[in-house]
Amino acid sequence: MDERRRHSRDDRDRILGRIAATAARQGGVVSRSQAYAAGLTRGEVRAQLRARRWQRVWSRSLCLPTGAVSETGLQWAAVFEGGDHAMLDGESSLVASGLTGYETSVHRVSVPRGVTPLRGAGLDVRRTRRWSADDRTTSGVPRTRVPVAAVRAAMWARTDKQAALLLTMPVQQGLTTAEYLGRALLAVRRDRRRELMHAVVNDLLGGVRSLGELDVARECRRRGLPEPDRQVVRRGRDGRYYLDVCWDAFHLVVEVDGIHHSWATSVVPDALRQNEVVLGGSRVLRLPLLGLRVAADDFFDQVGRGLRSGGWQEAA
Template structure:
């Protein structure tokens, strides 16, 4: 459905104040309480009218390109007068390094402003910082990485900055709390709030993660929440030529997107040999009645280890898992459950538990 048209200017001689308010509201509703200065001027505002509305407090300038519209629903981080002085930023930054190059880490509550009501209408201002960052960071800027995924609807992850990508050679404007990357290929963009499409954003989020654990989380969340389809992520990953943690991401993406193939490459017996543990008497890939894939491992002492694919936590899978594990326990066997991502992230800790289980079963 196309957006409504911009209100037309009134006939000459009639007051323009109500029309200017309607135009500002028109843009602010689409942009979480904000409007772009260039859009207002293109819609018919004169520079003198814009200055008059700023002087009167009807509009608030919060960046060289960005204006807040108080009557729409001003995000809680706005309201610093008509002029932008470069210090009042929409991310709740409480301080910066003396050289101005490094911003302190931000809290999620500072990144996401709650919606506020104004009269009969409600404007959701939650993504206002994203619009601000896109408009103020550089030419053809777009959200990328985890920021793009959150704008797409992903939950369960706390941002410590907004990730922006711009084309290589574009003019950029650094800001605290915003990380800007120039890229040769920006990738396909989604309509509306400019953001890189989910498959590419997922790959970049994992590449930019601060740890392997965070990288794995940023691969799992969008797939499990259906922000990106597994086959699309796998296809996008095959186009990536260089990556700072390629071998790890290759394994995790296969775990998440293609469980059967991933398990086929996972040799749990090799883990046991390297750790000095007895080799299992059975290592068999199994499929549950509802498509669940898991690696069934058994030791001569009676210990059973089940290595779960990423899909084990979805839907009613935990119920089926519990029923099967209970059935094995009733056969006087112990069952250890290991998520396949656990073997990627912390194999030592899980193998410690396997060793402990073997000792207990051998003594019994």
């Protein structure tokens, strides 16, 4: 009966106007359900598509412009594909929340267990037992809160390096704090990256200086490198300063960089301290704690080369 219903031209124009207003708030996209709820029949929707006034986006969404679909429109469409309880999650939620300097070609959505996921090019609908309505933001495209999204992005990342990056960038860009990130991580009881994520968040919290130095010493012993002198005191023009890890006999210093070293307030004093060390005759290697977590072999290969350049010889 619904398919045979006909609207006058004025009625149809009013309906199309309401749909266009909804689409304007959603990046040019509406769900099929929204179009039907506004008063269009399925036949009238098909007519708009046949006339190429509208275009399909995956299976449940419609884009009113017929050109390229906007990023915001794709975000809304991805949520519509997931159904009533879907929300952007992981890196897609971070991008929708304002994360910059990170690109993704996949739109990830989380739904509760029991929902049958849909498939489409560039669409990743994930069922998760961790889904909770309390994790949803209160404005904009439906998505998880930044701390939750960052933790899940790290869990779903392809590599440990990408996982560390997705935890670090939202804090550096001011989208969340390390404290909120830590609270979100406490909800994760089992995951293959749980230990890595705890280490990265601990780094972000700033309580990592001694941890990083101890890790360096332990890695040196494990790799057959000489154990360093730690927390060596030197004097500069502005008074005393400490070197994180130092081999005085081999004129090598390794500065362990926590997350705070990438902030503007640390750049100048760190550079001045490093220059003083170099002018004093030592070489300085920088070891980011994130590098210690995800690229230890590469960094300790450099440490070994630095020690050998300073005169250290491996035992026969």
